[in-house]
Amino acid sequence: MIINTELEYKGNLYPSRIIDFKKEVDSAFFYTDNDVILKITIVRDSLLRFRYTTKGYFSPDFSYAIDENHSRGYNHFEVVEEPDFYHVKTSKLDCHVSKADLRTAIFDLKGNAVLEDELGFHWEEIYEYGGNIVKMSKVSKDGENFYGLGDKATHLNLKGKRLENWATDQYAYHKDQEPLYKAVPFYIGLNGKDAYGIFFDNTFRSFFDFCHERRNVSSFWADGGEMNYYFFYGPSMHDVVAAYTDLTGKPELPPLWALGYHQCKWSYYPESKVKEITSRFRELRIPCDAIYLDIDYMEGFRCFTWNKNFFPDPKRMVAELAEDGFKTIVIIDPGIKIDKDYWVYNEGIANDYFCKRADGPYMKGKVWPGECNFPDYTNPAVREWWAGLFKELVGDIGVKGVWNDMNEPAVMEVPTKTFPLDVRHDYDGHPCSHRKAHNIYGTQMARATYEGVKRFSYPKRPFIITRSAYSGAQRYTSSWTGDNVATWEHLWIANVQVQRMSLSGMGFTGSDIGGFAEQPTGELYARWIQLGVFHPFCRTHSSGHHGEQEPWAFDDEVINVTRKFIELRYQLLPYLYTMFWQYIDESIPMLKPLVYFDQEDPQTHYRTDEFIFGNHILVCPILEPNAVGRRMYVPRGSWYNYWNNEIVQGGRESWIDVAFDQIPLFVKAGAVIPKYPVQQYVGELEFDELTLDVYYKEGKEESKVFEDAQDGYDYTKGRYSLRTFTTAGKGKELVLHQHKEGKFITPYNYFKINLIGLPFKVTAVEVDNEEVSLEELKFNIHNTLTVNKDFSELHIKGI
Template sequence: MILNQELEYKGDLFPSKIVSFTQEVNSFDFFSDNSVILRVSVIRDSLIRFRYTTKGYFSNDFSYAIDKGQSHGYNFLELLESDDVYQIKTSKVVCIIRKVDMKVAIFDLDGKSILEDELGFHWEENYNFGGNIVKMSKASKEGESFYGLGDKASHLNLKGKRLENWATDQYAFHKDQEPLYKVVPFYIGLQNKMAYGVFFDNTFKTFFDFCAERRNVASFWAEGGEMNYYFIYGPKMQDVVTTYTHLTGKPELPPLWALGYHQCKWSYYPENKVKEVTSKFRELRIPCDAIYLDIDYMDGFRCFTWNKDYFPDPKKMVAELAEDGFKTVVIIDPGIKIDKEYSVYAEALANDYFCKRADGPYMKGKVWPGECNFPDYTNPEVREWWAGLFKELISDIGVKGVWNDMNEPAVMDVPGKTFPMDVRHHYDGNPCSHRKAHNIYGTQMARATYEGVKRFSYPKRPFIITRSAYSGAQRYTSSWTGDNVASWEHLWIANIQMQRMSMSGMGFTGSDIGGFAEQPSGELYARWIQLGVFHPFCRTHSSGDHGDQEPWSFDEEVVDITRKFVELRYQLLPYLYTMFWEYINDGVPMLKPLVYFDQEDPQTHYRTDEFIFGNQILVCPILEPNAIGRRMYLPKGNWYNYWTDEIVSGGKEFWVGTDYDQIPIFIKEGAIIPKYPVQQYVGELEFEEITLDVYYKLGKEKSMLYEDSQDGYDYSKGRFSLSTFSLRGKENELIIQQHTEGKFETNYKRFKIVLHGLPFQVASIEFDNDVISLENAQYDGKTILFIHKDFTELHITGK
């Protein structure tokens, strides 16, 4: 143990000695003689929950973050007691609880320290609110690194930072500004090549300090509620992230069109302006799948209404856009205008669905419509009502997606930019003030929206996007990083935020390409689109205050660059869809920072710019103006330069030159990358073939291709196709084996194989043990050959 001395610290209170304990299956309660109870619950061998109460009893155990469907179970569990400690052992870790002061230490089975209490649990009585400020401090090892916490606009490695979690409408935020829109109180620690995670499931305002105040101490605390955290053991970072993602839940597959390119602005109106924008995309042959309508489509900003001057026949317009391949996505905010002639307001008023102040009246605040009341989405009856409001938008008019904004919740003209703290919430039968409900308000709004859109979209899949979120929101919604700025600093921030969000369980995220506030130069917009097409959610959005931000608002070169990179995204849609399938099934993040990809290499621990897109494509954006290249780091292994096919050996930093219409992209050797033909929108074309880019490797590599009907729920009944490609390269041979499972039949019949880096001249080709003459093999004599999609083995030999 790190500390043995008796402690007095700032007048805080600490647990005293343990006087008894009880066990109930996988849960152990330890009682101190000053009424503290520590409950240790072993959920899995590498997942342990710690709950503390200072009252002598626990309050109702309720969490919006935890996925009720997540799996439990352990292989081994044992409690041992000695004179000084209790020891809880699983098949992965040993947890020591010290009798004298309830301090906790966790070790691996070899006795190596993973995480130890420094001061441990302590608290400060908060008489203003009737609860405790609950605190936890852990000893930090030399050289320890910290990652996670959602959308923080800081360096990827959080060592030396103090951060605040309070969902805030932070317009035009800057680097290191705190707090931001989302609350993900989960971090990953990495020390001695061993990773662990901590999820502090507390919805009050929380803080994390990673060795900022005290050099070798990492601490976290909340302004109320319980000290309730989950410890996750790796030792690989991949295991930590996957376990956390399973714990807080995963989304269902989005429709494939949601992974296409989206165009948005505050605001596109009237109808002829919307059609002018969509027509220009088709004219310039820049692929696009979705067009967004911001608040100006509404009648006086009243949610679920239409401004009939701007949009006289919304159903007809939405249908015409759909004929041209555009899905319509509309914004819905939480503020409901106080207007008794407005049916949504009248209905909520009649049913008492709005949030109330402590002494009874409805919470009133100004947002876009003027004075508004706000639904209490923590009430299941209100969520059910809200879900039903989407019938007209989705079923009748044909809108395909809904965008929830201003749901931190944001309120204008008040100092805190949100509800007063005395506002009361239902909290699913656990009544509380806004201090507790604030951070999950946006998530519960997105949840109610998801339930409505899903109900009325069926049998198609829903698409929802939210600005504010708490851990677990990914079960219902995608997200974006809020009101960023058209600056090079924000391009850097966007790159960091996407990597961090992926590590934090929220994979389906993007930034406003080009920046929401202010006007980007053509070069900045081009560099941002080059990055944005490699983010799971890909949308240009701007405030419109400083001019237009469609690709053609800049010069012809920018239009060409935009087209080139958006086309590349559409080609990579099967690869991206497969990434998403792996995310929803296995909890694997779609973007992987280099430290996640190779935690053994200390060079990766402070890298911010490079990331792995999926499993086999490395992307390194250009983040400075007038750049003709940049220094970058490739992780260990051999990588192909995407543009030149040059093979580069990793494990070192090097200079790579690029043109204005390129950024450094590298493909892992041995990868098989599936590509669709370029479409202007998902579903435009029936394919006769798809391309497999095969990157030769001396050795073995596995790749995957997941496909289904691209929408609907047949995939959950086994109507999908999952192909696993096993590549084995020898000096004069290349063998590719395909194993396919699932009941879905793709429309295309063949693969176009494009060979990269083959070190020999092809002498013979064998399909499923049949030797094919080169003349009959549909082989161009260099790098391209065609093969039936159902092949089991392709064997190429050289001379």
């Protein structure tokens, strides 16, 4: 380590020498003679928290991001003193703390440096704010790469970038524009084949520099607050992402219908227009589960009201839509119109629930209704009030989901696009200014909305979607990538953003299919649908100001492509639902960039386009017009082309031909892919068999299928069905083993098994060690057979 003896350099201040240390149950404290304290907490053996103060004491410890149910506990923790530094040791890491200047270096147990401070912690006194800018810089090794940070509209690999976290209403943003709607201060570093992660839990405006300013230095800093970050040790990206996702929390399972296709526009009104849209979906046999009402459903854009000219009887309309399989989702913004005849406004004033300026008056800003006040969602009493406001919408009228928009928070007609920074917030009993609360505002609104919708939806599950978010928002809400544009560049951006959000703990995310601003061509819309159906949240949305953007706004070819791919999504719903369960149960991201899927292959480190959907499906969207194919990288292993079942050996870049009604789509050899029959909406059909596409592989592969009642909370009481399938191919034999868990009885009785890629002709099948005639199994020339769902082992033999 380089020892820095100067306490001030270029306006920055630094810790001086350590004069004392103490060890508590799970933490080590290091004290310097210029009043800096470093507290290192062992959260887990591979998860360390670093917390610094420059004033000789710590402020109360509070974070909205950390899930109170996160995993804790370690096997080993000791502090050992050396002449020049202290060892802070766990069973997986050895952190050195320099006695001269408090710099740290983290090593694995083999003595390899994982992450070292460069200047380390330093700070700058900013008297304009009456406080500090807190800074941290790390040594970046040659060849190191960086990933994460939420919805950034830039290359998946952040090497060479400088990025900003300040939630901003960024209408029609472009590639590389900063900042955007979300603040997710978590990144993954990949050194060669070893990964680590950093979560900088600071809600002030923050910045990250990945070797942009200085070649071998990565750094992060914030305009206030503490230098407070968590270090996650891999060495696999899976370990890092899983640990971060566990720390900041996971959602409950969504209702299955929420994973269907959604249709939205600014705006569908009056009621006759809404019915026209929903009827057209059913007429064209394009599956759809949800219809959205944007701000025009309200009376003068007043939240929790209805325009009775457009919607004379909302309860009847919502019930009629539900009979046809459509769930109604409505928008709710934070701005409450200043209007003494408006009940929500009057309740907010009477109870002092709105945000105030520093000198006392309520903060006033213009949004859609005109002049508004804004609830302080960082106040628990305000969240409780806000939750109660959903009684009529959800409990009485029957709305199934709520869409939170404009919650960065966005304010019109001011250069900053948001609140004045002197606005005061309760911050759950830790009063602060908007400088600290800004990035968390949208998450706390979504939290209050979630609590309300859940209360009045019960015993069904809630569905919430938000535009703005901070780390941890995934506990309450899904999200989308904001007001994008109908361009090919934005199709590329959407692909990268949703992969990055999945890596950043917020898996339930999608983009506005087709682009929000401007009007897509039929070709662009079709290509966007082909990508969007492989995003966890799948919704077409447009501003509607440049024309129509429903599938039938384009020609028959586009309608047919749209139907084909939405039908494919509905077939894959059990696969997608299983992905979601694994995200919740095991913290596994639903979409996996190739670098996550195989970090040891350096060819994956700069790939942006291809991703793994779940565990076994490789997706590569078409991102250019007039394409008859594209070059793509197929990761190592054996893969089946989904469209023709031809097998491809990965580990190299290949040219793939595609038709207009296809994109490159591959299935991992050995996979078992569950499929439902095509439905127009979730729950439309009863069926007596589940299709399993079984792809042959020499060797073993494991697949899972999770099912439950598709809504409600019985799954938390063990009423779920988890089937683990193991395929084992060897020469002229294929063994399919099934292990069953859970108390839920699936409504179907049979599996229809499609055997794909068999290198032999089937001559005999044993079911649980007893040979069963091929005729009884309805075996046919397409290598399809039907078997009771409760088998334990299928042994397929051939010549």
